[in-house]
Amino acid sequence: MKITILVSLFPPKWLAGTEIATYYMAGHLAQRGHEVHVITSWDEDLPKESYEKDFYIHRLPRVRVRFVGAFIFWADIVRTIQKISPDIVHVQSLGIAFPAVISKKILRIPYVVWGQGSDVYLPDWFTKLTSKTIIKNADVAIALTSNMKEAMKNIYNRNMAVVPNGIELEGYIDKSPMQKVKCREKIVLFVGRLHPIKGVRYLLLAMQILHEEMPDTRLILVGDGEERNYLEELTDRLEMRGWVDFVGKVPHQRIPDYMCKADIFVLPSLSESFGIVNIEAMAFGLPVVATRVGGLPDIIEEGVNGYLVEAKKPDQIAHKLLILLQNNTIMEEISINNIRKAEMFTWDKVTETIEGIYLDCLNNRPCRIRNEAKARLRHTE
Structure with a gap:
């Protein structure tokens, strides 16, 4: 399966919970035989394209101009998704999910969104504005905890999965x-x-x-x-x-x-x-x-x-x-x-659960997309 993961920030510069979780999740998905592409923002002194720990990293520059910079960044994300042509897009946080909505509408690529914390409990004004659309249009919405699940259902009431972050033991x-x-x-x-x-x-x-x-x-x-x-x-x-x-x-x-x-x-x-x-x-x-x-x-x-x-x-x-x-x-x-x-809470167990969510998601897609994804999965096995 070809998987694209969207995350705002990424190691080695950024080491908060979501960034570390994304790093380990990408690595474990790659170990399970999937082709994994992480799309994130570019940090100075780091390459814009790299291959580390068996997965690809695409670092996109952000123009530091309010509103305009964000739209340029999202457009670059959508273009990168189109270039990669994944079976599924996994979004780490509501705050960076809008390009996934666009790619689903234009490119017909399904997406999974995983609430990570401040994007649910302490959202900025734009996340507040778009979170209902993001959760509504997601093929699968995931919360870290039952408490977060209820908070996300208050934004848009739908079925949701609860999957915790993992630990690398x-x-x-x-x-x-x-x-x-x-x-x-x-x-x-x-x-x-x-x-x-x-x-x-x-x-x-x-x-x-x-x-x-x-x-x-x-x-x-x-x-x-x-x-x-x-x-x-x-x-x-x-x-x-x-x-x-x-x-x-x-x-x-x-x-x-x-x-x-x-x-x-x-x-x-x-x-x-x-x-x-x-x-x-x-x-x-x-x-x-x-x-x-x-x-x-x-x-x-x-x-x-x-x-x-x-x-x-x-x-x-x-x-x-x-x-x-x-x-x-x-x-x-x-x-x-x-x-x-x-x-x-090992990443082996968490990643196995996430992989199952991806496959269930693809099984509900139109036959052509589903068959292409399954063919890629067989190729990796």
């Missing part, structure tokens, strides 16, 4: 949590953008409360962003510099180096679609304390995988951290639960 298996060196100092870890939506300021306030009860705790913040200066200033004002580490942005492949040293993972977001970083933490057996927002309750069962707290409540975060850090039995039980649960 390869970098985690050889760093077993059982190999962690036990030490007196307890480490609380956050990994993500230092952006107001991530709620890190409330984690800092929680750590101040926790530190009064347990002075042998340290907070490690992995990531960078526009709120970093404010957070560092807040850390100084709270006199916490001695036990709060700002690591900054690190390559995704180095995240396991920090997770294998941690005791607990915290995600204090004000809004979160799925939070694949939670699953990555679970793969290390880390209990998770996260906010009860978006799709996080779909991942974290209270007392089984960790604890859920209300957003903007540092006292609740501190309380749950204290429960975990003062009870080794609870920590060990949750650790075992989380290692097992992480295995349910």
Whole structure:
């Protein structure tokens, strides 16, 4: 099968959840014998056409002129889709889906759209304007969680699939949590953008409360962003510099180096679609304390995988951290639960589900298109 994936941004420069998920999904689809083409925006110093990890990448320049630049970019995407002539277009986010609608109308190529988070919960004005048309015309609409499914159905009520993002366990298996060196100092870890939506300021306030009860705790913040200066200033004002580490942005492949040293993972977001970083933490057996927002309750069962707290409540975060850090039995039980649960989210399993969605989608297309796609699939086998 020939598959085209649309995504606004892509590694190596961009390493947020959607970008990393797209990278691994493309690679696993290619490993399953499909011809995969990723269409994304061009980043300086990167080739506009490349072949990496068994799939093709087409990086298209964006003209930085409001409105006009977007339309030129979409037109380039449609032309690239026409050139590739795929069996199906997979769109990673409502925000970049409009070219798929156009290619379906003009080129008769079916498309699948997968809601990824802010495009559903915090859309920009144009996504708000077009999302109903995008979801309505998609051959299949997918949500990451049941919560997101309901949010997407509020935009346009139709049948939808729920498929979570996956995790690449390869970098985690050889760093077993059982190999962690036990030490007196307890480490609380956050990994993500230092952006107001991530709620890190409330984690800092929680750590101040926790530190009064347990002075042998340290907070490690992995990531960078526009709120970093404010957070560092807040850390100084709270006199916490001695036990709060700002690591900054690190390559995704180095995240396991920090997770294998941690005791607990915290995600204090004000809004979160799925939070694949939670699953990555679970793969290390880390209990998770996260906010009860978006799709996080779909991942974290209270007392089984960790604890859920209300957003903007540092006292609740501190309380749950204290429960975990003062009870080794609870920590060990949750650790075992989380290692097992992480295995349910491997990219092998997720990609197999996505592949099935593609085939079901093509089976509902006109015979000529369906037969051509099946012939290509037989050729790859």
